[in-house]
Every structure is written in structure tokens, then in C-alpha cells.
Amino acid sequence: xxxxxxxxxxxxxxxxxxxxxxxxxxxxxxxxxxxxxxxxxxxxxxxxxxxxxxxxxxxxxxxxxxxxxxxxxxxxxxxxxxxxxxxxxxxxxxxxxxxxxxxxxxxxxxxxxxxxxxxxxxxxxxxxxxxxxxxxxxxxxxxx
Numbered sequence: 001x002x003x004x005x006x007x008x009x010x011x012x013x014x015x016x017x018x019x020x021x022x023x024x025x026x027x028x029x030x031x032x033x034x035x036x037x038x039x040x041x042x043x044x045x046x047x048x049x050x051x052x053x054x055x056x057x058x059x060x061x062x063x064x065x066x067x068x069x070x071x072x073x074x075x076x077x078x079x080x081x082x083x084x085x086x087x088x089x090x091x092x093x094x095x096x097x098x099x100x101x102x103x104x105x106x107x108x109x110x111x112x113x114x115x116x117x118x119x120x121x122x123x124x125x126x127x128x129x130x131x132x133x134x135x136x137x138x139x140x141x142x143x144x
Contacts, residue, residue, distance in 0.1 A: 001072050001096060001128045003034060007049070008074045008135050011036035018135045019075045021049035023057045026070040026091045032057035049073060050081040054088045065089040074132040076125060079104030082111035085121060092122045096132025 007020025016037040023032045033056035038047040050073055058064055070092040077085060077095065082104040085093060095105070104111045105123055112120045 001074070001094060001132075004072045004074050004096070005128060005131055005135065007034060007036040008132070011038075011049075012135060012139045014041065016040050018139045019049045019073065021053045021071060021073040023053040023066070023069050023071050023090075026068050032060060032066070032069060046080065048078065048081050050077050051084055054084055054090075058088065067091060070094065071121075072127075074128075075099055075136065076103035076105050076107065078102050079109050079111055086111065086117050086119045089119045090121045092124070094124045094127045096126070096128045097136060098125060098129070 004020040004022045008018040011020060012018035016039060020036045022034045024030060025032060033053040035052040035056065036049050038052065039045060050071065054066065057066055057069060065088065067089045069090050071085065071090050072094045074096040076097065076099040077093065098106060100107050106125055111117060112123065
């Protein structure tokens, strides 16, 4: 999660909503992909950190199902990212700050709890929650 936090800080410095993500092989610990939000940079509303690392790892490994992969992300995934996590069959999701307004895992539509959800990863929320929330709070405070 410390690497994801560093990536979130990089995102903030670039004017992006500060969300960082790291995808690792859950068995070996090998880094599969890392990134941060690039929505503004790419003018792409789907360029969330989670989607970017899933895409990169899938291409790198030449497979669409990343069943041994664990995702570390600084913010609770939104519904779009939660659906992608399910489709990619990620093994585990660790997230930092909870997102009552835009989250899709513990808040909002709770994607993994829906009967139509194809795969439910193990989810651990609140990891380094204070630090993750602080980065977001500082970013938005500076914008107001």
C-alpha cells in the first residue's frame, strides 16, 4: 500500500485525483503493474488507476483472467472499477480510504454482493485509511 500511496501523491502533483494502484501476483509477490489516475491527462473518464493496472497486467501476461492477482488501491473502487475487478477475476482487493459517495464495494451498489456478479474477490478495506484519506482531503481542499 505504501507504493500505491506514493503513486497517489504523483497523481496529485499532476493534477489528477490522487488514487494509486499496484497489482501484484498474490503467490510470488511479483509486481505485475502499477499506476495512478490519468483521467485528466488522457481526457478519458475510464482511466482510473485500477483499470489501468488491470489492462497493463492482462496485456503483460497475455490473459484476461488474473486469478492470482492482488490489487492494492488507495480508494474504495467505484462501481466501474469493481465490475472490472470482477471480470478480471482478481483474487484479493486491498483498499485504503472508504468512499461513501462514489464507492462501489462497501458503498453504493456494492457490486460484489449483487447476484449478477460473476466473481467476488476477497476484500480488505481501510488499509492505511488515514493516510489515503488525507491525500484526497488535501487535494480537494487545495482545489476549493
